[in-house]
Amino acid sequence: MPRSSSPADPSPSDRSTATTPATPPSTTVLGRRDWAAPTASGPIDATVALPGSKSLTNRLLVIAALANDVSRLRRPLRSRDTLLMAEAMRSLGAEITDHPTHDPDTPDWVVRPAPLRGPTTIDCGLAGTVMRFVPAVATLAAGPVTFDGDPHARTRPVGPVLEALRALGADIDDEGRGTLPFTVEGHGAVRGGDVTLDASASSQFVSALLLAGARFDEGVVVHHVGKQVPSLPHIQMTVEVLRDAGVMVDDSDADTWRVDPSEINALDVTVEPDLSNAACFLAAAMVTGGRVHVPDWPRHTTQAGDQIREVFAAMGADVVLDRDGLTVTGPQRLLGVDVDLHDASELTPVVAAVAALAQTPSWIRGVAHIRGHETDRLAALTTELGHLGADVHETDDGLAIRPARLHGGLFATYADHRMAMAATVLGLAVRGVVVEDVETTSKTLPQFTQRWEAFLAGGRAS
Numbered sequence: 223m224p225r226s227s228s229p230a231d232p233s234p235s236d237r238s239t240a241t242t243p244a245t246p247p248s249t250t251v252l253g254r255r256d257w258a259a260p261t262a263s264g265p266i267d268a269t270v271a272l273p274g275s276k277s278l279t280n281r282l283l284v285i286a287a288l289a290n291d292v293s294r295l296r297r298p299l300r301s302r303d304t305l306l307m308a309e310a311m312r313s314l315g316a317e318i319t320d321h322p323t324h325d326p327d328t329p330d331w332v333v334r335p336a337p338l339r340g341p342t343t344i345d346c347g348l349a350g351t352v353m354r355f356v357p358a359v360a361t362l363a364a365g366p367v368t369f370d371g372d373p374h375a376r377t378r379p380v381g382p383v384l385e386a387l388r389a390l391g392a393d394i395d396d397e398g399r400g401t402l403p404f405t406v407e408g409h410g411a412v413r414g415g416d417v418t419l420d421a422s423a424s425s426q427f428v429s430a431l432l433l434a435g436a437r438f439d440e441g442v443v444v445h446h447v448g449k450q451v452p453s454l455p456h457i458q459m460t461v462e463v464l465r466d467a468g469v470m471v472d473d474s475d476a477d478t479w480r481v482d483p484s485e486i487n488a489l490d491v492t493v494e495p496d497l498s499n500a501a502c503f504l505a506a507a508m509v510t511g512g513r514v515h516v517p518d519w520p521r522h523t524t525q526a527g528d529q530i531r532e533v534f535a536a537m538g539a540d541v542v543l544d545r546d547g548l549t550v551t552g553p554q555r556l557l558g559v560d561v562d563l564h565d566a567s568e569l570t571p572v573v574a575a576v577a578a579l580a581q582t583p584s585w586i587r588g589v590a591h592i593r594g595h596e597t598d599r600l601a602a603l604t605t606e607l608g609h610l611g612a613d614v615h616e617t618d619d620g621l622a623i624r625p626a627r628l629h630g631g632l633f634a635t636y637a638d639h640r641m642a643m644a645a646t647v648l649g650l651a652v653r654g655v656v657v658e659d660v661e662t663t664s665k666t667l668p669q670f671t672q673r674w675e676a677f678l679a680g681g682r683a684s
Contacts, residue, residue, distance in 0.1 A: 256632070257660035257671060259649020260678055265552070266512035266650075268677050270503045273328070274299040274493030275525055276666045277456060280307045280351040281463050282491060284359060284433045286333035287316040289467065291488035294321070295331040298493050302665045303349040310356045313342040314363055340365025340408050348372045348596055348637060348665065353402060354383050354426040358434035361392040363408035370403040374637055377401065379594055382427045386419045387412075390431075390438065414438025414483070420448035423594055428479060429460040435481035436469045446477040452591045454565050459524035466491070494520050497527030499667045500548075501572040502643040503677060507552040508534055508576050509651045519548035526566035533561055533573055537580065556580045558623070564588030567595075570621075571644035574603050577623045578612040579651050590619040596665075597636035606633050606641070610652065630654020639665040646674060 279298045284307070286293035298304065308318050308331070315336040320329040340363045346353040353371060357380075360367035370376075381400025388394055391413035396404035414435065421427040428444055428451065435442030451457065461471045461479070468487035472480040500516050507514040520528075521543065531548065535541045538553030558580040563570050567589045577584035592599040600616050607614045610633065613626040633645035635658050642663045649655035663670035 255659060255661050257657045259646050259655045259657050260675065261653050262506070262510045262512075262650040262678065264510070264512075266506045266510045266514060266678065266680075268503075268506075268512075268680050269515040269517065270500070270673070270677050271517055272495040272500055272503075273297070273301075273667070275496040276301060276303050276499075277351070277459060277496075277525065278463070278493050279304045280349075280355065281429070281433065281460055282489065282493065283307050283311055283318070283331075283333065284355050285463060285467050285486060286489060287311040287314065287335055288359065288362075288434065288437055289333075289335050289486045289488045291335075293333045293488040294490045295333065296323070296490075296492040297328050298331050299496060299666070301668050302347060303351065306345060306347045306349050306352050307356070310344045310346075310352055311359075313344060314356075314359060314367070315339045338363035338408070338410075340367045343368045343370070346371030346375055346402060348375050348378075350378060350424065350426055350595075353378065353380050354424070354430045355433055357383060357394070357404075357406050358387060358430045360406040360408050361387055361390075361412045362410065362434065362437055363406075364410040366405050366407050368403065368405045372637070374597065375402050378596075379423050380404075382419045382421065382423070383430050386417045386427070386431060386444075389417045390414050390442065412438045414440040414442050416443045416445070418445040418447055421446045421451045422449035423452075423591055425451050425453040425456045428457050432457075432460050432464060432471065432479055432481055436464070436484045436486055438483060441481050441483040443481075444479045450564065451477070452564055452567060452589075453526055455524050455526040462524055494518075494523060494525065496666065497523065497525045497530065498566075498568045499527075499643075501527060501530045501569050502647050504530060504534060504548075504550045505572050505576050505647045506650055506677070507550045508537060508539055508556060509552070509579050509647060511552040511554060513549065513551045515547060515549045517547035519543060527569060529563070529566040530569055530573075533559060533563075533569065534576075536561065537576065558582035558584035558625075560585045560587070562588040563620075567592045568640060570599060571603060571638075571640040572647055574607065574614070574621055574623060575644040575647040578607050578610075578614065578626075578628065578648065580623075581625055583625065584621075584623040585617075586620040586623075587617075588619055596638040597641070599638065599640070602634075602636050602638065602641055603644070606645070609633070610648065610655065628652045630656070632656045632658055634658045635660070635662050637662050639663045639667070642670075
């Protein structure tokens with residue numbers, strides 16, 4: 223069982239107390255904020271405009287910091303993960319400033335690159351993109367760059383990236399741990415060349431090398447060996463963003479990516495809305511039999527979260543994507559689903575929450591690698607759904623969920639934003655669900671509770 227994100231795991235008495243009518247809308251316990259998830263009084267009918275994609279924003283920040291001129295990122299996401307990435311690029315020398323737009327709440331980011339430098343320290347928080355992407359950039363800095371992050375970040379795997387960088391000529395001291403903390407001894411340049419690694423634990427291992435590879439003396443050729451790489455759309459996202467910046471990338475051979483040494487051109491780009499963050503809002507239509515519209519949903523995208531359309535259609539929803547965006551209308555009878563989420567594993571918590579409310583069984587497959595995400599998500603979902611009465615069992619590579627009557631209780635989040643979103647979805651249909659440490663959602667979606675409450679009020683949440 224994974225550890226709770228709170229200083230102490232909730233006791234059984236804590237859980238039962240959380241379901242009493244006296245539970246306030248939010249409460250602070252041992253320094254955390256617990257939040258009583260609102261229950262829907264009827265079908266939801268709402269529109270939600272979401273901020274930019276975390277995955278795209280962080281890739282664009284890295285590329286802009288390595289570019290040959292000033293870049294402009296329009297409608298970037300400002301969340302804990304992206305602010306950590308922006309600060310990491312600033313620490314290495316880039317200048318990142320806000321530029322006002324017609325919407326005062328969404329200024330652009332203007333990124334002015336500069337020679338990369340150390341010594342400096344990078345706070346990774348719990349952001350996988352920071353702890354995996356930035357070390358490759360740090361190899362190009364003049365001086366040492368030390369990396370550390372939240373306590374749980376020290377358990378997340380980063381060894382394959384560090385070993386690959388060493389093979390390409392980098393000097394890294396991690397005392398043999400393969401995890402945070404570690405120091406990259408930047409020498410201002412890296413040889414580059416061919417490297418082989420096992421990226422079956424995270425596609426970010428490959429993306430990290432590709433993002434900086436054009437600045438290596440010999441470029442980089444990355445060969446993957448091992449089980450299938452998870453979340454391949456995220457690597458395709460990296461490839462497309464690099465190509466937009468004028469970098470030559472050859473991905474024509476399976477499990478091999480080639481990046482030629484070259485300049486990286488500046489970008490002026492609008493960041494797509496975050497489709498993975500949209501999942502919990504669309505799930506509101508599923509579990510209440512309502513209707514939810516997300517404007518500006520891209521017709522073509524490399525975001526893995528786009529798979530939510532297929533998943534919810536298979537569970538009985540009416541799903542329409544047109545020039546106005548995406549509209550999901552929930553079914554009268556919510557069906558279970560047998561789905562492989564290997565390429566979109568970040569959807570697992572919300573899909574599991576919806577499946578726990580379905581009238582037929584569900585199987586979520588292909589997501590064994592999420593045991594190494596912000597927490598062991600399979601163990602966490604099995605534990606917390608079970609505490610609310612769900613019939614859920616962990617399998618070798620996913621979850622099996624059967625219909626059961628759910629009840630309220632405290633849903634621990636383990637400092638994992640996706641767990642908090644899953645609990646919020648459950649709360650729509652189950653009275654008395656209390657989301658532990660709801661502010662963990664700021665990792666990818668700031669002001670989540672305010673957005674959620676405005677959304678449920680039937681207004682336009684943004």
